Amino acid sequence: MGGSRRVGNDPRRKDRILAAALEVIGERGVHRTTHRAIAQRAAVPLGSLTYHFDGLQAILEQAFAHLARTMSEHYGSRLAAARDREQACEAVVDLICGPEYATPRQFVLLFEMYSYANHNDAARKAVREWMAVSRNSLAAHFPPEACRALDAMVEGWSMHRHFERDGGGPDRDLVSAAVTAVADRLG
Amino acid sequence: MGGSRRVGNDPRRKDRILAAALEVIGERGVHRTTHRAIAQRAAVPLGSLTYHFDGLQAILEQAFAHLARTMSEHYGSRLAAARDREQACEAVVDLICGPEYATPRQFVLLFEMYSYANHNDAARKAVREWMAVSRNSLAAHFPPEACRALDAMVEGWSMHRHFERDGGGPDRDLVSAAVTAVADRLG
DNA sequence: CAATAGTGTGTACAGACGTACACAGTAGGG
């Protein structure tokens, strides 16, 4: 139709494979993630992976790039909803405490990406972009110095909460106090 | 000599293997860490690994347990050197900015441990203990609430610095300001 | 309809992997 180039039967297949890859990574970890596990999860034949991707490494790289993009959008949209600094602080507290950003699944994937990024340049690039975007999202509400500090707090604190995994509720006031302390002093 | 039990030729071999395992993990990542790579690095025969450990998983678990202990000691000793709150704040800034705690090698290993901990109970336990100890080290100088916040800041900020990997110097004043802001408000 | 060019798949293969285990080596007891 129009173009001289043919169109595949299932143009979304590549994305489905990448989504399946993230699921497998989340359940098993990058170690023990295999072509066959991904293929089975995506319900596609094994050969389909080698047809669409140049090896397992390429799948992981693109899967993590996709993850970074998704997380960036989520992070950004939560902060873009804030209209003033007070709401921005609340948004930051939400990012740390709320179940939206800090879903266990995304945390597991995040750690897989970070560890993989230390041994793979493409993944490292994805991590850097994700970090840059998350800080830029803060930049709409805070000066650069505060962005650095708040971004670090979001990362570190939400990750500690992820591993402690008990009593997730009563922290909120404390987190809020720390966030406003930094925002006030560095703002 | 006293006991009825014989003594092996090389009692330090187990530790040497664990040290070699950490080196391999640091260079290659947990994915692509194999018995053979560890054996070669430790300069011991392949069979020695299956003799001393019940499988690769056991090696990783014990290697990470060792890592957590080492890091805890380092973290604790740096903070124990502080005599008052001001020095404690300086120590926290050092932990974030200084090259001692934040050596790239240890960071890589830390991320490997975190990601592995999401799929392995023993490693998860090691991570939790390491986090508990690091917070306890802060507890000698700050109230519990401040410990939570400062510990999160150390983790998040040092890790961001690890990935950004450019201009590591001029941050120091900013980090110091953020640390004292939190310490003052929550102290 | 025949020719064709690109899409997609099942299978086969070489290599690497974890692990078991038969065996060698050695230090004490009798």
Add this chain to the structure above:
DNA sequence: CCCTACTGTGTACGTCTGTACACACTATTG
């Protein structure tokens, strides 16, 4: 001295992995 009990090693085996590739299929072109 021999015997025994234990430590430690080299090798072999079955499995699983990544990847290539010959082949089938389909839709377009002439």
